[in-house]
Amino acid sequence: GAGVSQSPSNKVTEKGKDVELRCDPISGHTALYWYRQSLGQGLEFLIYFQGNSAPDKSGLPSDRFSAERTGGSVSTLTIQRTQQEDSAVYLCASGGTSGPYEQYFGPGTRLTVT
């Protein structure tokens, strides 16, 4: 079946602009995660959605970062007033209904802020 998809695959933006990154999880998966992976670093947790519950935003690095998940499916990560340090690969993962979750990752969006 279809896996997790993310768009765009690459995004180059100018410092100060806003960007939106999209994630389409596996159909039926109730959990959705966003991570950031910088060069040579591990995955940094950003935000976690579980069903209709309030998201866990504890990993968002600043108030410039926000995310939504509409209808329990597609999610959008928005970065406002981008900075050069926001340059990274942004990964989305979805998981099933039993925990602890096995996460299925998307291909990521490579964001470059110039």
Add this chain to the structure above:
Amino acid sequence: AQSVSQHNHHVILSEAASLELGCNYSYGGTVNLFWYVQYPGQHLQLLLKYFSGDPLVKGIKGFEAEFIKSKFSFNLRKPSVQWSDTAEYFCALTGRGSYIPTFGRGTSLIVHP
């Protein structure tokens, strides 16, 4: 706070060599442990996981890992590596009851044919 340490950042082996990648963690409670792999140009995928029970877990492609609670370790092993094992390997943990994982920085493995 929980953390995961992968001490080997880069490992280079020849085919048929044995592999052991270190993973140590810090967490004051029961943990679930994972190894993920990212092959060149591919998505991150789960290699194996430990939740409870037998501390020696087997994953895909001949990999295994052993949870040693006294050493806070979950090292990944493979007796004979192949060129196709060239990839980035990430160790991760969640605290029991938590769904927020902490990942290590990853180990880059290069296997020469």
